[in-house]
Amino acid sequence: MCAQQLVLRQRTELLGALCCGGTAEPLDSVLDLLLSWDVLVWEDYHNVQGLPKPLCSKTRDLLDLVYTKGEEACSLLLAAFDHVLPEAQKAGLCFGKGNSRQRDIKKTPTSASEALLIDRPALVKKIPDHLDKVLEALKEAGCFTSQDCDGVLLPVYTRSQKVRKLLDQVRFNGEGAAKALLQYLQHIDSKPQSVKEEKELSTECLRYKKKLCSSVDSQSKILSIYGGTRRFSLEDIYTDGLLEVVQSDTKVTDLGLQDLVGLLGTVNEEADTILISGEAGIGKSTLLQRLHLLWAQGTLLTDVHMLFPFSCRKLNAEKNMLSLKELLFQHCCWADQGQDEIFQFILDYPHLVLFTFDGLDEFKHSFTDEERHCCPTQQAPVHTLLFNLLQGTLMKGVQKVVTSRPQAVGPSLKRYLRKEVLAKGFSPVGIEHFVRKHHNDITVATRVVESIKANTALLGLCHIPVFCWIISKCYKELLGCGEGSPQTVTDVYLMVLKHFLQKQVPQQHRTLGKGWLQEHLELVRRLGQLALEGLETSCYVFTESDLQKGSITQQDLDLGFLIQCKDLSDYIDCKHFEFLHATMQCFFAALYIVLNNNGNCSVIVKLFQSQFKQPTGNHNCLVHCMMPVVDDCNVAESPNLQITSEFVAGLLSQRYRSLIEPSCPAVLLEKKSEKVMKCLSKGIQRHFKSIPPPVKGEKKSMHAMPGFVWLIKCIYEMQENEIAKGAVAKLEIEHLKLTYCNIGPVECTALAYVLRYLPNPIGLQLDFNSVGDVGLEQLLPCLHICQSLYLRNNNISDEGIRKLVEKGVHCECFVKVALFNNKLTDECTKYFAWLFKTKKDFVALRLGNNKITSQGAEQLAEGLRYNKSLQYLGLWGNNIGDKGAEALADALKDSTTLIWLSLADNNVGSAGARALAELVKRSTTPLVLWLNPNCIKRDGVECLIEALKENSTVKEVWLRGNNLSAEEVKELSERESRLIF
Numbered sequence: 003m004c005a006q007q008l009v010l011r012q013r014t015e016l017l018g019a020l021c022c023g024g025t026a027e028p029l030d031s032v033l034d035l036l037l038s039w040d041v042l043v044w045e046d047y048h049n050v051q052g053l054p055k056p057l058c059s060k061t062r063d064l065l066d067l068v069y070t071k072g073e074e075a076c077s078l079l080l081a082a083f084d085h086v087l088p089e090a091q092k093a094g095l096c097f098g099k100g101n102s103r104q105r106d107i108k109k110t111p112t113s114a115s116e117a118l119l120i121d122r123p124a125l126v127k128k129i130p131d132h133l134d135k136v137l138e139a140l141k142e143a144g145c146f147t148s149q150d151c152d153g154v155l156l157p158v159y160t161r162s163q164k165v166r167k168l169l170d171q172v173r174f175n176g177e178g179a180a181k182a183l184l185q186y187l188q189h190i191d192s193k194p195q196s197v198k199e200e201k202e203l204s205t206e207c208l209r210y211k212k213k214l215c216s217s218v219d220s221q222s223k224i225l226s227i228y229g230g231t232r233r234f235s236l237e238d239i240y241t242d243g244l245l246e247v248v249q250s251d252t253k254v255t256d257l258g259l260q261d262l263v264g265l266l267g268t269v270n271e272e273a274d275t276i277l278i279s280g281e282a283g284i285g286k287s288t289l290l291q292r293l294h295l296l297w298a299q300g301t302l303l304t305d306v307h308m309l310f311p312f313s314c315r316k317l318n319a320e321k322n323m324l325s326l327k328e329l330l331f332q333h334c335c336w337a338d339q340g341q342d343e344i345f346q347f348i349l350d351y352p353h354l355v356l357f358t359f360d361g362l363d364e365f366k367h368s369f370t371d372e373e374r375h376c377c378p379t380q381q382a383p384v385h386t387l388l389f390n391l392l393q394g395t396l397m398k399g400v401q402k403v404v405t406s407r408p409q410a411v412g413p414s415l416k417r418y419l420r421k422e423v424l425a426k427g428f429s430p431v432g433i434e435h436f437v438r439k440h441h442n443d444i445t446v447a448t449r450v451v452e453s454i455k456a457n458t459a460l461l462g463l464c465h466i467p468v469f470c471w472i473i474s475k476c477y478k479e480l481l482g483c484g485e486g487s488p489q490t491v492t493d494v495y496l497m498v499l500k501h502f503l504q505k506q507v508p509q510q511h512r513t514l515g516k517g518w519l520q521e522h523l524e525l526v527r528r529l530g531q532l533a534l535e536g537l538e539t540s541c542y543v544f545t546e547s548d549l550q551k552g553s554i555t556q557q558d559l560d561l562g563f564l565i566q567c568k569d570l571s572d573y574i575d576c577k578h579f580e581f582l583h584a585t586m587q588c589f590f591a592a593l594y595i596v597l598n599n600n601g602n603c604s605v606i607v608k609l610f611q612s613q614f615k616q617p618t619g620n621h622n623c624l625v626h627c628m629m630p631v632v633d634d635c636n637v638a639e640s641p642n643l644q645i646t647s648e649f650v651a652g653l654l655s656q657r658y659r660s661l662i663e664p665s666c667p668a669v670l671l672e673k674k675s676e677k678v679m680k681c682l683s684k685g686i687q688r689h690f691k692s693i694p695p696p697v698k699g700e701k702k703s704m705h706a707m708p709g710f711v712w713l714i715k716c717i718y719e720m721q722e723n724e725i726a727k728g729a730v731a732k733l734e735i736e737h738l739k740l741t742y743c744n745i746g747p748v749e750c751t752a753l754a755y756v757l758r759y760l761p762n763p764i765g766l767q768l769d770f771n772s773v774g775d776v777g778l779e780q781l782l783p784c785l786h787i788c789q790s791l792y793l794r795n796n797n798i799s800d801e802g803i804r805k806l807v808e809k810g811v812h813c814e815c816f817v818k819v820a821l822f823n824n825k826l827t828d829e830c831t832k833y834f835a836w837l838f839k840t841k842k843d844f845v846a847l848r849l850g851n852n853k854i855t856s857q858g859a860e861q862l863a864e865g866l867r868y869n870k871s872l873q874y875l876g877l878w879g880n881n882i883g884d885k886g887a888e889a890l891a892d893a894l895k896d897s898t899t900l901i902w903l904s905l906a907d908n909n910v911g912s913a914g915a916r917a918l919a920e921l922v923k924r925s926t927t928p929l930v931l932w933l934n935p936n937c938i939k940r941d942g943v944e945c946l947i948e949a950l951k952e953n954s955t956v957k958e959v960w961l962r963g964n965n966l967s968a969e970e971v972k973e974l975s976e977r978e979s980r981l982i983f
């Protein structure tokens with residue numbers, strides 16, 4: 003098809019590709035190339051770009067314009083799209099063949115202006131780092147006025163847009179300006195690259211920087227904890243957690259603290275905001291605190307001259323309109339002198355400044371990009387400043403790091419993110435390090451570590467640092483646990499409550515007796531009532547104003563927060579305390595619902611239903627059911643209600659009957675518990691019924707919504723097998739898809755607890771979660787119902803595989819496993835070899851994108867010699883080389899079952915291909931062999947052709963991206979149609 007037709011036919015797709023990201027950068031880059039290749043003349047460019055129009059109108063104009071210019075222009079337009087679009091966006095688009103060579107041949111310029119035009123794409127990349135100096139040089143040469151400079155530096159422009167404005171202005175100012183710019187650029191080129199230009203700070207700025215450093219240093223030194231008895235220095239207690247960044251749809255990469263603000267994982271180069279997201283208590287704030295401290299001490303982010311840390315929770319309290327300057331100086335660090343000069347420095351050198359915003363989820367306003375504010379000196383409400391900073395409309399170029407729980411980050415904010423870093427909590431080694439740092443006494447530390455390791459459910463919980471902290475704090479209860487070690491979140495929070503109630507009891511050598519809850523019933527109820535009201539109105543119950551209002555006493559605070567505080571401000575500022583505050587509040591609210599004995603169970607129904615239904619107004623209020631005094635509220639929006647309902651389920655389970663019965667009649671408790679069970683089983687059924695019937699020939703697959711995981715967690719909290727059984731025993735599904743559901747070890751424990759009762763084997767798809775080795779171990783109790791297990795991108799290492807295989811060999815129906823992109827090395831292959839030897843019916847193993855070398859392949863081959871059932875073996879993106887390919891080919895050459903073998907991207911050369919040719923020759927199945935891209939040469943391909951000549955059953959051999967010239971590819975593919983290049 004000719005290029006003009008391609009442009010016409012793909013108009014919608016081309017339009018979508020340039021506009022879907024919402025930023026103008028792709029269109030601008032295409033325009034740069036077209037200008038440089040002489041497809042567009044300056045007037046054309048202005049016709050497209052000149053007037054303020056929406057991005058899609060500009061793109062339509064461009065497509066129309068180029069279409070009318072004919073075949074060659076269209077061909078170059080497609081080449082420009084091909085050049086600019088990221089790979090993921092090119093799928094499905096056809097760019098034609100022509101002109102790829104022509105576009106690389108540069109015209110010889112006849113003037114400086116033309117030289118700038120021809121080099122425009124390269125200059126847009128090169129000049130941003132030198133923009134200030136370039137402008138200075140142009141001004142000095144008399145080619146630019148101050149207005150010209152201001153016009154270029156408008157804060158609404160991105161870095162590359164500023165350069166484009168500069169180039170446009172140079173062109174406008176004439177040949178003299180163009181010559182001056184070229185001259186200056188040559189001067190930059192002649193400077194050695196390694197000499198980095200150091201920005202010298204003025205005395206005022208230096209003084210301010212010092213003050214900022216010492217203020218950030220003192221704020222971040224101490225890890226605030228709610229115990230109040232001892233404050234940990236961050237240095238002493240900080241333990242590295244796992245950080246990941248999603249680079250493309252499939253690739254997840256580990257990250258160190260030093261990479262947080264670096265290039266790694268960038269998905270949108272034009273954006274300046276980096277998001278750290280993660281669940282409650284996973285360590286986001288602590289990570290930020292660590293970043294601040296290392297900056298203040300001069301060990302990290304050394305090229306950042308000024309770092310301004312903000313807490314979104316504190317910003318909530320700002321009622322006044324503020325300018326950016328006021329925000330910085332009033333909320334972070336006051337500049338005693340030279341405010342204007344310091345602020346000017348920030349405006350002039352945004353790339354030397356960093357802002358951090360902790361806890362966006364705690365900010366009262368939801369993010370919106372509807373209100374624009376770009377003037378740094380004009381006042382605006384604090385939410386307008388914050389949202390415009392995050393978008394980059396205000397202070398473009400300043401890097402921003404923001405933390406949030408995932409629920410609070412919607413698609414409107416995601417558009418403005420440079421990258422998203424996922425905080426994943428502690429690894430098993432991290433848990434141990436943390437506990438050892440927490441306890442000075444080695445014996446105690448060892449006992450705590452051992453008791454965590456001995457209880458896999460607890461180990462799962464402890465990957466969330468805050469649970470690690472609670473366990474370490476309440477270690478006496480943990481170690482002396484007469485009633486068994488905690489298994490669920492409810493168990494842990496009851497342990498915390500008991501721990502601190504114990505502290506309230508006067509020191510008379512007495513410990514809490516069996517009726518400890520009854521003894522403190524009045525207080526617990528009162529706090530519970532306050533907690534519930536607070537949850538309904540989405541506010542924290544225990545605040546300073548509560549204390550002032552007298553609705554809560556200092557004694558309540560001490561008990562409720564489980565704090566022995568010296569004064570209120572001591573812990574009002576304390577982040578961790580606030581965290582426990584919210585979850586503890588959920589716990590008290592749940593206790594109140596469970597203990598309430600007015601016979602009304604509708605609150606339970608409302609609580610559980612609120613997770614499924616959109617609220618319809620006031621009558622949906624929980625408190626309304628018990629105390630019809632609370633105003634309008636919106637229950638379904640609060641994630642805290644999910645946590646509360648998990649606690650309600652846990653507290654109503656049989657194992658706590660003896661604790662709660664003295665405070666609430668048994669009949670009523672039974673009634674409440676039945677209500678919970680009914681709600682849960684109805685919820686699961688509703689989920690099941692919402693699945694569309696399977697397409698003919700496909701499996702009945704259930705793609706679970708996040709609410710499904712929550713239901714499963716509630717069932718787990720109850721710890722009653724019969725309930726778990728009742729909930730899923732009738733679920734007729736064949737495939738359960740739980741991808742991207744934020745599933746970590748805690749969720750795995752709950753899933754296994756419930757799913758083990760499914761009536762039929764299923765495919766369990768858990769791709770793109772945070773299962774890890776601990777989570778994998780937690781899943782083992784349900785492995786017997788897993789026919790296939792999909793665990794792509796889950797941070798699993800060889801140790802996880804050892805445990806999986808140990809159990810898997812005994813599970814009759816377990817026949818497939820997919821482990822693409824984990825952390826597997828050659829070590830794991832010996833376990834798989836054992837699996838192949840032992841399980842004679844194993845069907846599929848996919849190990850793509852791990853770290854397996856020839857040694858691993860040889861081990862796999864060792865097992866495969868004994869296997870007669872394997873159909874699929876995937877090793878894409880490892881490094882098995884020729885030796886590995888030879889070993890596998892030899893082991894599989896007599897297989898009568900293998901239909902898919904992928905050794906793509908494995909550094910396989912002709913020797914490997916020769917060995918594989920033998921396999922091809924002997925194959926009796928419609929085998930598909932993937933060998934692209936590798937380094938196979940012509941002689942290797944010749945062997946494959948010979949083999950195919952002797953075998954008519956083999957379906958395809960893919961060979962794209964090997965060491966073959968275009969002529970060879972043409973000739974070889976003509977000789978054998980089953981070779982695909």
Ligand SMILES: Nc1ncnc2c1ncn2[C@@H]1O[C@H](COP(=O)(O)OP(=O)(O)OP(=O)(O)O)[C@@H](O)[C@H]1O
Binds near residue numbers: 239241243287471578
């Ligand atoms: N890297 C770490 N090293 C040591 N302790 C940690 C670490 N991360 C978190 N903790 C402990 O867990 C507690 C909770 O962590 P943090 O407040 O950072 O979580 P968060 O993800 O910000 O939670 P939230 O979403 O509730 O704000 C901390 O107060 C600290 O006790």
